Amino acid sequence: MLDVAVIESPAAAEASLDPTRSAILAALTEPASAAMLATRLGLPRQRLNYHLKELERHGLVELLEERRKGNVAERIYRATAGSYVISPSALAAVSPDPARAPDQLSARWLLALGARLVQEVGTLITGAAKAQRRVATFGIDAEVRFAGAADRAAFAAELSRAVATLVGRYHDESAPGGRTYRVVVGMHQVPAAPEPTEPEATQENRQ
Structure with missing residues (x-):
């Protein structure tokens, strides 16, 4: 089982987004039979089998083994990845x-960069999995709290200069056998966590 699988097929994406099938995928991070899943998810066996076959058809679920209990064959399934x-x-x-509208200060452009990152790295992961090889990547994740807009702008300018200096130092257009890597640096505000909703007062509490 892969840690993460990238769904590139529109049909597979549609299958994975169905709430019932999404629940099946989550449950199948641990191997289980259709009978076990039906009980666990509270679904009729016939309905669960239909969804299971659709997920298997799109490569999101795989048959792990087949166990025989007398004259009955129990098929054990597993999700092909821990997450998708x-x-x-x-x-x-x-x-x-x-490439449509490059703008370092645009949130939409940053989102477009993120989408391209998912697409390109997803393609690499898919190819590497087939070839049973690892993908050479590197990532940094950090949080910084700015006192104000001026500090944020100064940080962005300094970061831009540092990245440009590093790229200029190590980029070699004529290197024989060299490989091109994409460097993406982004910065966005961390969304605030939703405030917990207070439970409605019961009739007893109101009195």
Whole structure:
């Protein structure tokens, strides 16, 4: 089982987004039979089998083993990955293109960069899985709290200069056998966590 699988097919993306099938995928991070899943998810066996076959058809679920109990064969299934990411290539005709309107200060452009990142790295993961090889990548994730807009702007300018200096130092257009890597640096505000909703007062509490 892969840690993460990238869904590139529109049909597979549609299958994974169905609430029932999504619940089946979550349950099948641990191997189980159709009978076990039906009990666990509270679904009729016939309905569960239908969804299971659709997920298997799109490569989201795989048959792990077949156990025989007397004259009955019990098929054990497992999700092909622990989690899934839908690539923008599944919506190729309407996927965002960073080349359309490059603007370092645009949130939409940053989103387009992120979409391209998912698409390109997803393609690499899919190819590497077939070849049973690892993908050479590197990532940094950090949080910084700015005192104000001026500090944020100064940080962005300094970061831009540092990246440009590093790229200029190591980029070698004529290197024989060299490989091109894409460097993406982004910054966005961390969304505030939703405030917990207070339970409605019961009739007893109101009195």
